[in-house]
Amino acid sequence: MSYPDTYYRRTLADDRRRPALSGRADCDTIIVGGGLAGLTTALELARAGRAVVLLESESVGFGASGRNGGFVGPGYSAGEDVIARAAGDRAARDLFHLSVEGMDYIRSAIRDLAIAGADPVPGVLSVRRYASDGADLRAHVEAMGRTYGYRLDYLDTDELRGLLHSQRYFQALRDPNAFHIHPLNYLRGLAAEIERLGGRIFEGSAATEARLDGAEKVIRTAGGEVRAARAVITTGGYTGALVPRMARAFQPIATYVMLSEEAPDLIATAIATRHAVGDNRRAGDYYRLVENGRRILWGGRITTRAASTDGLVRELRREMLTVYPQLAGLKTELAWSGLMSYARHLMPQIGEMAPGVWHCTAFGGHGLNTTSIGGKVVAEAILGQSDRVKLFRPFGLVWAGGQAGRVAVQLTYWKLQAQDWWRERGTARGAA
Ligand SMILES: Cc1cc2nc3c(=O)[nH]c(=O)nc-3n(C[C@H](O)[C@H](O)[C@H](O)COP(=O)(O)OP(=O)(O)OC[C@H]3O[C@@H](n4cnc5c(N)ncnc54)[C@H](O)[C@@H]3O)c2cc1C
Numbered sequence: 001m002s003y004p005d006t007y008y009r010r011t012l013a014d015d016r017r018r019p020a021l022s023g024r025a026d027c028d029t030i031i032v033g034g035g036l037a038g039l040t041t042a043l044e045l046a047r048a049g050r051a052v053v054l055l056e057s058e059s060v061g062f063g064a065s066g067r068n069g070g071f072v073g074p075g076y077s078a079g080e081d082v083i084a085r086a087a088g089d090r091a092a093r094d095l096f097h098l099s100v101e102g103m104d105y106i107r108s109a110i111r112d113l114a115i116a117g118a119d120p121v122p123g124v125l126s127v128r129r130y131a132s133d134g135a136d137l138r139a140h141v142e143a144m145g146r147t148y149g150y151r152l153d154y155l156d157t158d159e160l161r162g163l164l165h166s167q168r169y170f171q172a173l174r175d176p177n178a179f180h181i182h183p184l185n186y187l188r189g190l191a192a193e194i195e196r197l198g199g200r201i202f203e204g205s206a207a208t209e210a211r212l213d214g215a216e217k218v219i220r221t222a223g224g225e226v227r228a229a230r231a232v233i234t235t236g237g238y239t240g241a242l243v244p245r246m247a248r249a250f251q252p253i254a255t256y257v258m259l260s261e262e263a264p265d266l267i268a269t270a271i272a273t274r275h276a277v278g279d280n281r282r283a284g285d286y287y288r289l290v291e292n293g294r295r296i297l298w299g300g301r302i303t304t305r306a307a308s309t310d311g312l313v314r315e316l317r318r319e320m321l322t323v324y325p326q327l328a329g330l331k332t333e334l335a336w337s338g339l340m341s342y343a344r345h346l347m348p349q350i351g352e353m354a355p356g357v358w359h360c361t362a363f364g365g366h367g368l369n370t371t372s373i374g375g376k377v378v379a380e381a382i383l384g385q386s387d388r389v390k391l392f393r394p395f396g397l398v399w400a401g402g403q404a405g406r407v408a409v410q411l412t413y414w415k416l417q418a419q420d421w422w423r424e425r426g427t428a429r430g431a432a
Contacts, residue, residue, distance in 0.1 A: 001015070001017060001059045002058035002062060002204065003058070003059055003061070003062060003066065003184075004336050005336065006067045006184075006257075006259075007259045007290065007295075007297060007334060008061075008066055008182060008183065008184035009066075011117065012117070012184065012188070013115075013182075013185045013188070014116070014185075014188055014192070016191075016192065017059075018056075018060070018191075018201050018202060018203040020203065020204040020223050021053075021202040021205040021221045021226065022223045022224050023223075023224045025224065025225075026051075026227050027051040027052055027200070027226065027227075028045070028050040028051045028052065028228055028230065029042075029045055029050060029228055029229070029230040029231070030054075030055065030226045030227075030231045031052060031231075032054075032207045032234065032242065033056065033063070033236060034059075034060035034062070034203070035060075035061065035063045035065035035235075035236050036183075036367065036368065037065075037234035037361065037363065038056075038232070038234035038360075039060065039065075039191055039194065040371060040374070040379075041360060041374075041375035041378050041379050042054045042199055042375075043194050043375070044380070045199075045379050045383070046193075046197040046199040047197060048383050050382075051198070052194070052199040053199070053201075053202070054199065054202070055205045055207050055221060055226065056201065056202065056204075056205060057205065057206035057207075057238070058203065059203050059204075060187060060191045060203065061184045061187045061188060061191075062238075063236050064236055064237055064339060064341075064367060065184075065187050065236075065367070066183060067183075067338040068183050068338065068367065069257065069276075069286050069288070069297070070181050070182060070183050070276075070297075071124060071178070071276050071278065071286060072106055072120075072178060072179050072181060073103070073175060073178040073366075074099050074100045074178065074369065075096065075099050075369075076099060076346070076347055076364075076366055076370055077342065077346045077347070077363070077365055078345065080092060080096065082346065083095055083347065086345065086394045086395065087391070087394045093147065095391050095392075096150070098377070098388065098391065099369050099373060100148075100150065100177075100369070101373055101376075102368075102370055102371075102372040102374075102376075103369045103372075105369075106120075106369065106372055107120065107179065109186075109189070110186060113190075115189030115190075116185065117185035118185045118186040118189060119181060119185075120179045120180070120181050121180050121275075121276070122177075122178075122179045123174060123179065123273070123274070124174070124179070125155070125174050125277045125278070126172060126173045126174075126278050126279070127164065127171075127277060127278070128170050128171045128172065128280055129169060129279050129280075129281060130170060132171065134154065134171040137171055140152070140173065141153070141154050141173065150177075152174065153173065153174040153176065154172075154173060155173070157169075157170050157171060162272070163271075163272050163275070164270070164271060165270050165271070165272065165326070166270070166323045168322065169279075169323075173280075178276075179276075181368075182290075205222075206222070207219045207220070207221055208220055208222065208242070210242050210243060212231055212356075212357045217229070217230065217357065219231060229356060230357070230358065230382060231358070232360060232378060232382075233357070233360075234361060234375075236339070236340070236361055236362075236363065236367075237250070237252045237338070237340045238252075238339060239252075243359075245353060245397055246353075248397075248402075249343060249349060249396075249398060250362050250400050251400045251401070252304075252339045253339065253340045253364075253365075254304070254338070254339055254340075255299065255303075255337065255340060255365065256301050256309060256312045256316060256335065256337045257297060257298070257299040257336055257338075258298050258299075258332045258334065259295055259297050259298075259332070259334040259335070260295045260298070260330050260331065260333060261330065261331040261332070262291070262295055263294070263295075263330055263331075264292075264294045266327065266329060267293060267294070267296055269327075270324040271289060271293075271296070274289060274293070275288075276288035281416075283302075283417040284300065285298065285300030285319055296320075296327075296330070298320055300319065301315060302340075302365075302409075302413055304406040304409050304410040305406070309335050309336065310335075312335075313332060313335040317332060340363070340364055340365050341361055341364065342362060342364045342409070343364075343395065343397075343398065344400050344401060345395050345398065346364060347394075348363050348364075348370050348392060348395065349361050349392070350374045351392055351393060351396065351397075352381070353397060358381075358382070360378045374392075377391075377392075
C-alpha cells in the first residue's frame with residue numbers, strides 16, 4: 001500500500017490492496033481522486049445503482065483525507081459572517097445546516113456500515129488562551145442557538161482547567177455534537193462498501209490525460225482508459241495539471257501533525273478529557289488523545305512552501321510545552337504533513353464546470369464534514385434528486401493568485417500568529 005508513515009497507517013483495520021487500471025473500462029461516472037470527496041460521491045452513486053469507476057494515483061486515502069486530525073465539526077473554512085456576506089443570510093443558514101448534515105453522514109456511515117477502527121469519540125472543545133470575562137463567548141452560544149438551532153456549551157475557567165490542566169487556558173466552548181475519528185479507517189470502510197455495491201476502485205492509477213469536452217468523457221492512465229457519460233474531479237490539495245481550470249483555482253497549503261510516544265500516566269497529568277481540543281487563536285493548534293489516552297496526536301502550523309517536517313515539529317512541540325510544561329519528558333514518536341486545498345474565498349468549490357464535468361474540491365482545513373456533504377450533493381445533482389449543489393454557486397473556481405497568492409497566504413498566516421502572540425502577551429502581563 002502506498003501511504004506515508006502516519007499513526008493512521010500504523011493502525012489500519014484492513015490491508016486490502018486494489019489493482020491498477022489495465023485496459024478499457026466503461027461506466028456511468030468516472031471519479032478522479034480517492035479522498036473523502038471522491039469516495040463519498042462514488043458511494044452515493046453506487047447506492048443508487050450507478051456504475052462508477054474511481055481512479056486513485058496511490059492508495060485510497062493517500063491525501064489529506066487519510067492523514068488529518070480526525071476532527072468532525074460543523075461549518076466551513078470560511079467563517080459564517082464571510083459566507084453570509086457572499087451568499088446572503090438565508091443561504092448561509094442553509095449551508096450551515098448542510099455542514100451539520102455532513103457530520104451526521106459520517107456518524108451514520110460508521111454505525112450503519114459497522115466500519116471497524118473508525119473509533120468515533122464525542123465532543124470538541126474550542127479553548128481561549130487569553131483572559132476575558134467570556135461575555136462574547138456566551139453571546140456566541142446564544143447566537144448559534146438562535147440563528148442555526150445549534151447547541152454549544154460555555155465552560156468557565158475552573159470547569160475548563162478541571163479537564164485541561166493548563167494555566168494557558170481561560171474559557172472554552174464545548175460542541176457536544178462534534179466528534180473525532182480515525183479518518184483512514186473510516187474512508188477505507190467507504191471504499192469497501194462501494195466495491196460491495198459493484199463500484200470499481202483502481203489504485204496506483206494516476207489520471208494523466210482527460211478528454212472532457214464531448215458527450216463521452218475519457219480519462220487515461222498509464223495502463224488504460226475509462227469512458228463515461230460524466231466525470232467528477234476530486235483531487236483536493238494534490239490536484240495537478242489534469243484539469244487546468246482547477247489547477248489555477250487553488251493554493252496547496254501544507255500542515256503538520258505529530259504523535260507522542262505511549263505515556264498514559266504522564267499524559268493524564270495534563271489532559272483529563274477524551275474530547276478533542278482546538279485553541280481559538282487565528283493560527284491555532286489542535287490535539288486529541290488516541291489509543292484510549294495512551295498517546296497525544298497534536299497538529300498545527302501551515303506553510304505554503306516546502307518546509308522541513310522536523311523543523312515544524314520542533315515548533316509544535318515547543319507550543320505543546322508552553323501549554324503543558326508537565327509534558328517536557330514526553331517524546332515525539334512520529335510526525336507527518338499533508339496538503340490541503342484552499343480557494344481564494346476559503347469555501348469548497350463544488351459544481352458542474354462544463355456539461356457532465358463536476359468538481360468537488362478545496363475543502364481547506366475543514367474537510368471531513370464538508371467533503372461528505374459535498375460528495376452527497378454532487379451525487380444528488382447527477383441523479384436528478386436535488387439541486388442543493390447550487391448553494392455553492394457563489395463560490396466558484398476563481399483564480400487563486402498563483403505564486404503571489406501563495407506568498408500572500410504565508411504572510412497572512414505569520415501576521416495572524418503575531419497578532420495571537422501580542423494578545424496573549426497582554427494576558428501574561430495582566431497576570432504578572
Ligand atoms: C494534516 C491535516 C490535518 C487536517 N485536520 C483536519 C481535521 O481535523 N478536520 C477536518 O475537518 N479537516 C482536516 N483537514 C482537512 C481535510 O483532511 C481535507 O479538507 C479533506 O480530507 C480533503 O479531502 P479531498 O477528498 O478533497 O482531498 P484528498 O483527501 O487530498 O484526496 C485527493 C486524492 O486525489 C488523488 N489524486 C490527485 N491527483 C490525481 C490524479 N491525477 N489521478 C488519480 N488520483 C489523483 C490523491 O492521491 C489524493 O488521494 C486536515 C488536513 C491535513 C492535511
